[in-house]
Amino acid sequence: AHGKVYLVGAGPGDPDLLTLKAARLISEAKVIVYDNLVGDGVLALVNRSARMIYVGKEAGNHALPQDQINALLVQLAQTGVDVVRLKGGDPFMFGRGGEEMEELVRSGVPCDVVPGITAACGISACTGMPLTHREHARSVIFTTGHLKDGTVNLDWPALARPQQTVVIYMGLGALDIICRELIAHGLPGDTPAAVVHAGTTNRQVTLTDRVDRLAASVRRAEIKSPALIMVGSVVSLHELLSQAPQRDELALAG
Amino acid sequence: AHGKVYLVGAGPGDPDLLTLKAARLISEAKVIVYDNLVGDGVLALVNRSARMIYVGKEAGNHALPQDQINALLVQLAQTGVDVVRLKGGDPFMFGRGGEEMEELVRSGVPCDVVPGITAACGISACTGMPLTHREHARSVIFTTGHLKDGTVNLDWPALARPQQTVVIYMGLGALDIICRELIAHGLPGDTPAAVVHAGTTNRQVTLTDRVDRLAASVRRAEIKSPALIMVGSVVSLHELLSQAPQRDELALAG
Numbered sequence: 001a002h003g004k005v006y007l008v009g010a011g012p013g014d015p016d017l018l019t020l021k022a023a024r025l026i027s028e029a030k031v032i033v034y035d036n037l038v039g040d041g042v043l044a045l046v047n048r049s050a051r052m053i054y055v056g057k058e059a060g061n062h063a064l065p066q067d068q069i070n071a072l073l074v075q076l077a078q079t080g081v082d083v084v085r086l087k088g089g090d091p092f093m094f095g096r097g098g099e100e101m102e103e104l105v106r107s108g109v110p111c112d113v114v115p116g117i118t119a120a121c122g123i124s125a126c127t128g129m130p131l132t133h134r135e136h137a138r139s140v141i142f143t144t145g146h147l148k149d150g151t152v153n154l155d156w157p158a159l160a161r162p163q164q165t166v167v168i169y170m171g172l173g174a175l176d177i178i179c180r181e182l183i184a185h186g187l188p189g190d191t192p193a194a195v196v197h198a199g200t201t202n203r204q205v206t207l208t209d210r211v212d213r214l215a216a217s218v219r220r221a222e223i224k225s226p227a228l229i230m231v232g233s234v235v236s237l238h239e240l241l242s243q244a245p246q247r248d249e250l251a252l253a254g
Numbered sequence: 255a256h257g258k259v260y261l262v263g264a265g266p267g268d269p270d271l272l273t274l275k276a277a278r279l280i281s282e283a284k285v286i287v288y289d290n291l292v293g294d295g296v297l298a299l300v301n302r303s304a305r306m307i308y309v310g311k312e313a314g315n316h317a318l319p320q321d322q323i324n325a326l327l328v329q330l331a332q333t334g335v336d337v338v339r340l341k342g343g344d345p346f347m348f349g350r351g352g353e354e355m356e357e358l359v360r361s362g363v364p365c366d367v368v369p370g371i372t373a374a375c376g377i378s379a380c381t382g383m384p385l386t387h388r389e390h391a392r393s394v395i396f397t398t399g400h401l402k403d404g405t406v407n408l409d410w411p412a413l414a415r416p417q418q419t420v421v422i423y424m425g426l427g428a429l430d431i432i433c434r435e436l437i438a439h440g441l442p443g444d445t446p447a448a449v450v451h452a453g454t455t456n457r458q459v460t461l462t463d464r465v466d467r468l469a470a471s472v473r474r475a476e477i478k479s480p481a482l483i484m485v486g487s488v489v490s491l492h493e494l495l496s497q498a499p500q501r502d503e504l505a506l507a508g
Contacts, residue, residue, distance in 0.1 A: 002499075009375075011273075017369060020277055021270040090375045090385075093394070098384030098488070101495050110499040113379035115271060117369050121263075121344045125367035130352030131344075132396075139397035139409065140347070141418075142386075155393065161412045234352070241355050245256075245364040 002109050003077040006084050007091040007100060009116015013039035014126075014200040017117045025114065029084035031076060033069070037088025037226065039201060066096060070103035077109040090118040094144050094169050118142075119228050120167040123199035127206050128241025129234050136233040137165040145171020145178050145229065152177050160185035165232035172227045176215045182231065183212060192235035197227045206242075208235055256363050257331040260338050261345040261354060263370015267293035267455040268380075271371045279368065283338035285330060287323070291342025291480065293455060320350060324357035331363040344372040348398050348423050372396075373482050374421045377453035381460050382495025383488050390487040391419040399425020399432050399483065406431050414439035419486035426481045430469045436485065437466060446489035451481045462492055 006025050011017040018026070026032070026045050034043070035056030046052065055064045055072070064072065076083045091097030091113055104111040120142060124131045131140040141159065145152050145168040152174035159166050160182050171178055172195065183189050189212035197205040209217040211231055260279050265271040272280070280286070280299050288297070289310030300306065309318045309326070318326065330337045345351030345367055358365040374396060378385050385394040395413065399406050399422045406428035413420050414436050425432055426449065437443050443466035451459040463471040465485055 009379075016275040017273045019265075019271045019273055019371065023274055090379075092378045092384040092386070093375065094386050096388070098387040098390075098491060098495070101382070101384075101498070102491070105494055105498045108499055112498070113382075115371050115375040115379040117273065117371060118375060121347065121369040121372060124346045125263075125344075125369040128355070128367075130346040130355075132346070132348050132398075133352040134350070136352075139395055139412070141393055141395040141412075143393035144386075155415055155418070158393070158395075158412055158415045158418065161409055164409070164412065237352060237356070240359055241352070244355070244359045244366070245362055 001080060003079065003081040003083060004110040004112065005073050005077050005104050006082070006112050006114060007097045008084050008086050008114045009090040010038040010042045010086050010088050011117040012089060012119045012122030012200040013041065013198065014122070015039065015041040015045055017122055017200060018042065019114060019116065022114050022116060025084050026086065029082070031081050031083045032086055033073065033076070033083060034086040035088070038086050041201070042086070066099060070100050073100060074103060074107045074109055077104070087116070090116045093118045093142065119169060119199060123196045123228050126200050126204070127194070127196055127238055128244070129194065129230060129238050131165050131167070131234065133234050133237065136163070136237070138163050140165040140167060142167045142169065144169045145174045147173040154181070156181045156185040160187040165230065165234050168229040170225070171229045172218070172223070172225050175218055175229065178229065179211050179215050187211060187231070191231060192233060193229070193231040194235045194238065195223055195227050195229055197223050199228055206238070208238055255334060257333065257335040257337060258364040258366065259327050259331050259358050260336070260366050260368060261351045262338050262340050262368045263344040264292040264296045264340050264342050265371040266343060266373045266376030266453055267295065268376070269293065269295035269299055271376055271454060272296060273368060273370065276368050276370060279338050280340065283336070285335050285337045286340055287327065287330070287337060288340040289342070292340050293342070295455070296340070320353060324354050327354060328357060328361045328363055331358070344370045347372045347396065373423060373453060377450045377482050380454050380458065381448070381450060381492055382498070383448065383484060383492050385419050385421070385488065387488050387491065390491070392417050394419040394421060396421045396423065398423045399428045401427040408435070410435045410439040414441040419484065419488050422483040424479070425483045426472070426477070426479050429472060429483065432483065433465050433469050441465060441485070445485060446487060447483070447485040448489045448492065449477055449481050449483055451477050453482060460492070462489055
């Protein structure tokens, strides 16, 4: 009989943000297929006897092309073994999980999807930048900003709307173009914006600035990928909300 | 000393989709403040000795107005007890968590946000409708469709874009208007669309139809809230992906 393939969201980085279901599957799996966007803390939960198959460096720069990843998952399942296909964030949000699942279903392989905390939600929580807020944004749009042939082709009129938060995954390489085009399409240059590197991990770096100065500030600060871009009035809440009084985390009081 | 308030995402309904951090906080909490969008399965994890404070019926129809919820959280923390403020989905995505956290920080109360699987990600995974997909949608927009004074005021031009998935939370009461306005603003009437009731729970109902027929179909099927609306070409993948071969879930094979 075929093994089953679980497309599992590894969340934004912090292993404490795995779902109960994902944590169980990861710790019990005998075969794990993973790529670079899966955090080290998550990989540390894997059973030491598990076979680990690495299939990628980063988005757009896979060690294995996507069609070969799809074929690999089918082949592994056909040997009768269950497979945990681990993806950073959520498998169905910029994770190409849909393509993998299509191939699995067409090949008759049992499969299931376990959602994960997408980077935007994880980073929103730990930086104090709500994705929506009555006074700032009534909608939020997620897109990707891959640089391709030196440019990035996004639906700029849809992104440069008022009362909306814009979240751009994998857009750091195109940050100059992104900020310039948003402004060219009507977004005010003084709109608050942020770049967050390695969100939710202990290497997290948050930089905020006006959208018309963001690219220069990020260059000066030498912020690298992986990074998430957030643009919109909600970013202005970061100053207050990141100042929440802290306390030792040993136990709940009460 | 002040207690600490944890704004905790309870996820889309299935308790197995809680994060590790959320599950720990919920099971250890002595005081929980919650509303109706938190699933029964999640509430079943609460310690039996915990004090449970119910503050709402559903979005837009709170047992306590938002400013009184904010004040209640501050008052509880000032008694020195830790509080888990449990919200359906993610606290910073249509959860008004930002407003609660502003009040807490301004009052000097230690607080922290624990992200949750937002309904769209949970439902996407368990219905086989990826939120993004190379051949269907390169971005996804989330908004809410509350009916107010008999109408719903959304940014229709931003929603009626090509190659985009639209997810509308709490929009069932305005479904007629939503579908009509999307089409009036240029979305083709044959765009695939879905309404999912009680997503990720064992009461889940999924209905798909063209956007120009969706409202009538939902009326005939008598689908009630809570429900999520998804509009876009990705919905067409539901037919294939929801047919994934299944298998008993007793253990991982291999």
